[in-house]
Amino acid sequence: MTTTDWGWLLYGLLITFLSFVHLVRIEAWWVRIWDFPHSQLAVLAVVGLLGWALFVQDYSWPMWLAPAGLTAALAYQGWLIWPYTPLHPRQVVRQRRPRGQRGHAIHDPNTLRLLSANVLMTNTQCPKVLEQARLHQPDLILILEASHQWARELKPLEADYPYRILCPQENTYGMLFYSKLPIANQQLRFLVEDDIPSIYAQLTLRSGQVVHFYGIHPQPPSPTEHYRSTERDAELVLVGREARQQTEPVLVAGDLNDVAWSHTTRLFQRISGLLDPRVGRGLFSTFHANYFFLRWPLDHVFVSHHFRLRTLRRLPNCGSDHFPILVSLVYHPDPKRATQAPKPEGDDLEEAEGIVERSRE
Structure with missing residues (x-):
C-alpha cells in the first residue's frame, strides 16, 4: 500500500x-x-x-x-x-394563527411566548437584547450567563415584567427570569451543585391555567468546565422526574449544554414525558453563533402534551456565542396527545437513579 x-x-x-x-x-x-x-x-x-x-x-x-x-x-x-428534518413527524402539533391576526398581537389568553438567551457573561451588547425584548414582547424572558452587570443593564425590563426571579453570578451560570404572568410559587434551586442555579416558577396564564416552568443551565463536560457529564445529566434527570409528576402543563427551557440527539437528552425526554418542538421542523442550532461550521443545538425548549406550537424561531445574534430562541405556545389540551408522550424504556429508571447517586458521591 x-x-x-x-x-x-x-x-x-x-x-x-x-x-x-x-x-x-x-x-x-x-x-x-x-x-x-x-x-x-x-x-x-x-x-x-x-x-x-x-x-x-x-x-x-x-x-x-x-x-x-x-x-x-x-x-x-x-x-x-x-x-x-421535515421528513420526521412532528412531536408538537402546529397551532395556526387565526385569520386576520398579524404581527405579535396575540390576544388568545392561552398563548405563552418565551425568549431564552444565553447572553455570554462578557458580552457588552445589552441594548441588542433589550431591542429583541421590545420587538417580540415575550411573556417570559430567560437570561443565562447573567452577571451583576447584566442585571443592572437589563433593569429597564422591570417596568414591563413585574414578576422576577433574579440570580446574577460571576461564574457564567447566573440566571435572570422576567415574567409578565403572575407567579404563584417560585423557587431558586441548586439541585446538584452549590453554584449552579435553576429556576422553578408556577405561572398563571391569562386564562387562569397554571403552567409549571423550569429554567436550567447545567455545566457541560469539557476540559475547562467539568471533567465529567454526571452533574449535568443528574440535573436533567431530577428536573425530568419532577416534570413527569406534574398533571398540569410543563415548560422546560434553557441551555442544557447538551445536544438534542444525545443519549442524555433523549433519556430526559423519556423520563419527563416532554416533547421537543424542533422534531420534524429543524435543528435550530444555537451554538456557536460565530462559527457556522461548529454549530449545534444547545439551547432547548421542551413542552408537555398540553401545548401546541405557534412559532419557533432562532433570533439574530446579540453579541453572544449563542443565538437566542423565541417560542410561542398555545395551551390546547388533547387527551390523544397524552398517550403519545415519551415514556421510560428498558432500564431508563435504573439508569436515571444511578446518575443521580453518582452525582452525590
Whole structure:
C-alpha cells in the first residue's frame, strides 16, 4: 500500500471511531464531548468516502475497512439527525394563527411566548437584547450567563415584567427570569451543585391555567468546565422526574449544554414525558453563533402534551456565542396527545437513579 492509501485508511478509521465512541457509557468529558459534532462528522465521513473513491487504488485487506466504517458512520449520523428534518413527524402539533391576526398581537389568553438567551457573561451588547425584548414582547424572558452587570443593564425590563426571579453570578451560570404572568410559587434551586442555579416558577396564564416552568443551565463536560457529564445529566434527570409528576402543563427551557440527539437528552425526554418542538421542523442550532461550521443545538425548549406550537424561531445574534430562541405556545389540551408522550424504556429508571447517586458521591 502507498502512503496515500495508508493515509485514507487511518482517516476513515479515525472518523468511524469518533462517530461511535460516545456510545460507550463513560462519563468522562473526552468521551461525552463527542455527543456534539455529529453533523460535522457526517460531512467528514462524506469527505472520507470521496477521498477513498478518488485516490485509493488498493482494494485489498485492510483497505475495505475505511469505506465500510465511513458508510456505517454516515448512516448513523443520518439516523441521529433525521428526526430534526421535515421528513420526521412532528412531536408538537402546529397551532395556526387565526385569520386576520398579524404581527405579535396575540390576544388568545392561552398563548405563552418565551425568549431564552444565553447572553455570554462578557458580552457588552445589552441594548441588542433589550431591542429583541421590545420587538417580540415575550411573556417570559430567560437570561443565562447573567452577571451583576447584566442585571443592572437589563433593569429597564422591570417596568414591563413585574414578576422576577433574579440570580446574577460571576461564574457564567447566573440566571435572570422576567415574567409578565403572575407567579404563584417560585423557587431558586441548586439541585446538584452549590453554584449552579435553576429556576422553578408556577405561572398563571391569562386564562387562569397554571403552567409549571423550569429554567436550567447545567455545566457541560469539557476540559475547562467539568471533567465529567454526571452533574449535568443528574440535573436533567431530577428536573425530568419532577416534570413527569406534574398533571398540569410543563415548560422546560434553557441551555442544557447538551445536544438534542444525545443519549442524555433523549433519556430526559423519556423520563419527563416532554416533547421537543424542533422534531420534524429543524435543528435550530444555537451554538456557536460565530462559527457556522461548529454549530449545534444547545439551547432547548421542551413542552408537555398540553401545548401546541405557534412559532419557533432562532433570533439574530446579540453579541453572544449563542443565538437566542423565541417560542410561542398555545395551551390546547388533547387527551390523544397524552398517550403519545415519551415514556421510560428498558432500564431508563435504573439508569436515571444511578446518575443521580453518582452525582452525590
